[in-house]
Every structure is written in structure tokens, then in C-alpha cells.
Amino acid sequence: MGRLRILREFTAVRWFRPLRTRRAVERRQRRLLAAHLRFLRRRSPYFRDQLRSRSFVELPFMDKSLMMERFDEISTVGIAKEDALALALANERAREFDADLGSHSVGLSSGTSGHRGLFVVSAAERDAWVGTVLARTLPRGALLGHRIALFLRADNTLYESVGSRVVSFRYFDVFADMADNLARLRDYRPTILVAPPSVLRLIARAVDAGELELRPRKVYSVAEVLELADEQRIVRSLKQDRLHQLYQCTEGFLAHTCEQGVIHLNEDNILVEREMLDDVRFTPIVTDLRRRAQPIVRYRLGDVLRECSDPCPCGSALTAIERIEGREGDTLVLRGQDGRSIPVFADVITRALLYAEGFDEYRIRQIGDAQLEIALDRLDDGSVGSVRSEVHALLDRLGCERPEISFVEYVNDGSAKLRRVVQEWGERRW
Ligand SMILES: [Zn+2]
Structure with a gap:
């Protein structure tokens, strides 16, 4: 089942959802939003109550503290915060992430608003996520035989579910000993490398020092904000034309870079409202139009985005972003x-x-x-x-x-x- 769902999402993102005009993007968003609100009225006590007297654009913004306070009512799958939290903490402590709650994965997130967040993802959502990541990262016209190395903060089974005969995938724990990780990386010889910039910097250093030979076809920076100086260093050491980005946080998979290396919002699945900070910079208010177990609706993120002034040469109608200025931190x-x-x-x-x-x-x-x-x-x-x-x-x-x-x-x-x-x-x- 899982693999079929992954494949369906993969083909949809890759070939059947080109969305070449803003009108097409907006039409899709309207259709998904209407269906999503119908679903929320039926299944989420919190949103049923809110939507009785308010339209979508009048809903209060969500953030981590609202999510944690009203967790049980927001959820559409009847998972209680206490159970999810207990399991997520136990998983995190054991550094093993294979225990699930029914068919749902749970995990903890750190972050900028409030210190602890909790997320719940259904099996179907997990598969869709994997399909989308594959579709966004695998090079055009060259699907087979790729080995994807994914370095992430250990979160949960969300990150362990890729893997088949055509595409292989290996998960590396950012918390594990870096020397061991580098040794595993040497054996694995990934064609696609996905890691936070702080880890890419370490890998670049090992390559420069001759401790590691690595020539991935594509390199993705994920999860932390990428500083320009780091980008240049990593590109040089790993002999890339450019560094790609997946802009991913607990609240969802928000943006990706196109073949031109320009960041685009994933507006085929999310709706982004803007809280303008000046003429070009804004804080995104995100609604995930497909995430159902734990709805993300008008969720105010902490990052600051800057829109491109010119349309992207790749021809995509998804909003092009010049830079993501984050709130992560130093090493x-x-x-x-x-x-x-x-x-x-x-x-x-x-x-x-x-x-x-x-x-x-x-x-x-x-x-x-x-x-x-x-x-x-x-x-x-x-x-x-x-x-x-x-x-x-x-x-x-x-x-x-x-x-x-x-x-x-x-x-x-x-x-x-x-x-x-x-x-x-x-x-x-x-
Ligand atoms: Zn583009």
C-alpha cells in the first residue's frame, strides 16, 4: 500500500501537476481549501467550532502554543496530547523512532515559538511526503539507480520510509558520531546528498582534508537556513554547480529549488498568506491543504521570506523566493x-x-x-x-x-x- 501511494504522489508531482499559470495554481488551491474546510468541519472539534461563526480568512492564526493548548480538539484522529507526548519523548530518549501510535507517527519539534512542539502524521501523509521529496530531488530524466543519503535530526519514522529496488535511501542521524557517519557515507557513495548546512559544512571539510571522496550529482540543504558563505564553501568542496534547498519544517514541506536553483513555494499543496514586514519581506502564514491528521491552518511561521522581483526562467507559476532568512542559530x-x-x-x-x-x-x-x-x-x-x-x-x-x-x-x-x-x-x- 505504502509504495503505491508514494508512487502516485511522485507521478502527480513530477508529471501531472505542472501548474503553469497563477490562475491554475489558485484554482487548485481553492478546490483543495473547500474540500479541506468541509473535512475539518466534520472531523476537528476545534475547527468545527471556529468555522461556525468565521470564514477561513477570519480564523485566528495558529502557532505552537495554540497547537499545544488545543491539541486534542484540533486533531482529527482522536489522538490525545498526553499519549502522543509520552510516546514521542520515549522515542527521542531511546533514539529509536519506530514506535508509532496506531498507523500514525508522532514526533517532537524544537523551534522558535515556544520550546516544544508535537506533531502527528498519518501513514498516507507520510507516503505523500516521501513521494514529493523523491519527485523534487531526483534529477530529470534520470530516475533509476540513485542512492539518496538523508541527514536529519532524528524525528520519527517519517524519515525512514523511502527505499525500493529502483531508488535506495539511507538515513543518517545528525546526533550520531560524525566520524561514523562519514565512514558510512564513504561506503554508501550517495548520488544525492540531503543534509542541514551545518552537516554539509563538516562533510565539505572532510572532503577538503582528503578524508572523504564524494561526488554527489545533487546536494540539498535542508532544515536550517543556509548562509551564503557556507553555500559557497559547500558548492566548491563538493564540486557542485549549485546547492539545492528543501525548506522543510514540522509545519510541512514548504518550498524547494527548481532546476534553475530558485526557491519556489510548494503552492500545489500549501496556501501561503503574507504578513508583510516591508515592501518585499514577509512572514508566511501557512495552510497545508492536504494535511489532515493534525491540521495546519493559518499557521504563522517564524521565518522571513523575500520574494523574487522577476519571474523564474523555469516557467513555474509557483511563487519564487529570493532568500529565506531564518531564525535558527549558530554552532x-x-x-x-x-x-x-x-x-x-x-x-x-x-x-x-x-x-x-x-x-x-x-x-x-x-x-x-x-x-x-x-x-x-x-x-x-x-x-x-x-x-x-x-x-x-x-x-x-x-x-x-x-x-x-x-x-x-x-x-x-x-x-x-x-x-x-x-x-x-x-x-x-x-
Ligand atoms: Zn524556477
Whole structure:
């Protein structure tokens, strides 16, 4: 069943959904939205109630805290937050992601609004996701024989379901020892490499140092915002014409780069409203028109997008984006117990804080060789102790010396662009 659904989505995205005009895009969106709202009225208690007195454009914006507060009523599959959370935490702790809730996958997300989010994805949605990723990443006219290496924050079975005789897929855990990952990568010789920019940077460095020989046909940056300097370095070291991007977060698969290397919104499946910040930059308000188990409707994302002024030469009518300015964070560099410098990715440390309790907002700054400053919006003994022990557990696991940690009051500076993890000390030395 799964493979059929993957194939159906793959062919639809690849060949049957060209959407060459804005009118065609909007017609499809209207049709999907009408069907989606009918479904939500039937199946989601929260939306049934909201839609009684409001039209779609009057629905309140969603964010992570609303999602967590009203989780049980928003869900259309009757999954309770407590059950999903318990399972997701257990999975995350064990670093195994094969336990599911019925036919649904659950997972935790870190992020910028509130510190812990929870997502639920049905088997059908998972298959559609895989089909779309394959359709977007496999090169035109050359489908067979590809080996796809996918480095991701371990999330759940969502990321493990690709794999067949025609296309092979291997999953690499960003949390695992990087030397092991590089060794596995050497054996696997991927033709397509998909990884967060912080990991691509490490791979580029290993290639430059002659520790790894790798010549993928396509390289995708995923999950974190890509800095220009990193992009140039990665392109050069991995001998690419360009670096591609999949703009993916818990709230969905939002954008991809076309053959021209331009980022396009996935408007065949999502509706993007805009909260304008100036003439060209906007915060996206996203409605996933097909995601049903856990509806994402008028969900306000933290990232900042900048639209292209000219239409893309590829001819797609999907909105072209100049840049995604994110809110992720820097990589900390800590001293290893053996004296080496050890990179601690923003992503890894924000995920470690998923286990900590008692606060909502935080920011971590590296202010010295072995000094961290952590700002929390609630500074009681419980939250401080909980954060300290999770940070220690993570750093012990990574083989880092424990740094000195000072705790301060979290102050919201109101900036649109917020980095949770900030490296303010010295150069990147790894
Ligand atoms: Zn294009």
C-alpha cells in the first residue's frame, strides 16, 4: 500500500501537476481549501467550532502554543496530547523512532515559538511526503539507480520510509558520531546528498582534508537556513554547480529549488498568506491543504521570506523566493575532553532542551571558550536545574568538557529575526 501511494504522489508531482499559470495554481488551491474546510468541519472539534461563526480568512492564526493548548480538539484522529507526548519523548530518549501510535507517527519539534512542539502524521501523509521529496530531488530524466543519503535530526519514522529496488535511501542521524557517519557515507557513495548546512559544512571539510571522496550529482540543504558563505564553501568542496534547498519544517514541506536553483513555494499543496514586514519581506502564514491528521491552518511561521522581483526562467507559476532568512542559530564550539574542538549544532542543543521543563522562552549564548549564558523566561530552581542537567547530559554524550553556565532573565527584544543559539565568542574553529 505504502509504495503505491508514494508512487502516485511522485507521478502527480513530477508529471501531472505542472501548474503553469497563477490562475491554475489558485484554482487548485481553492478546490483543495473547500474540500479541506468541509473535512475539518466534520472531523476537528476545534475547527468545527471556529468555522461556525468565521470564514477561513477570519480564523485566528495558529502557532505552537495554540497547537499545544488545543491539541486534542484540533486533531482529527482522536489522538490525545498526553499519549502522543509520552510516546514521542520515549522515542527521542531511546533514539529509536519506530514506535508509532496506531498507523500514525508522532514526533517532537524544537523551534522558535515556544520550546516544544508535537506533531502527528498519518501513514498516507507520510507516503505523500516521501513521494514529493523523491519527485523534487531526483534529477530529470534520470530516475533509476540513485542512492539518496538523508541527514536529519532524528524525528520519527517519517524519515525512514523511502527505499525500493529502483531508488535506495539511507538515513543518517545528525546526533550520531560524525566520524561514523562519514565512514558510512564513504561506503554508501550517495548520488544525492540531503543534509542541514551545518552537516554539509563538516562533510565539505572532510572532503577538503582528503578524508572523504564524494561526488554527489545533487546536494540539498535542508532544515536550517543556509548562509551564503557556507553555500559557497559547500558548492566548491563538493564540486557542485549549485546547492539545492528543501525548506522543510514540522509545519510541512514548504518550498524547494527548481532546476534553475530558485526557491519556489510548494503552492500545489500549501496556501501561503503574507504578513508583510516591508515592501518585499514577509512572514508566511501557512495552510497545508492536504494535511489532515493534525491540521495546519493559518499557521504563522517564524521565518522571513523575500520574494523574487522577476519571474523564474523555469516557467513555474509557483511563487519564487529570493532568500529565506531564518531564525535558527549558530554552532557552538566547545572544548572536548581530549582537547579537540567539538562543534555543537544549534539544532542539537535546542533539541536537548526539549526534555527540560518549566519555561517557554530561552536563548543560549556562547560567551567564552568554556562559558555559556542561558536566558530563561522563568528562572526558578526547577527550570534552571532541569536545563542545566539536560545541557550537561548532552555535552557529556558528545565528549565535551562541561562549560561554566550562567543563567539570566530572558528579555524579548522584539526583533523579527531571532536566533535561539548564538556564538559570540571567537571564530569558528572547526
Ligand atoms: Zn524556477
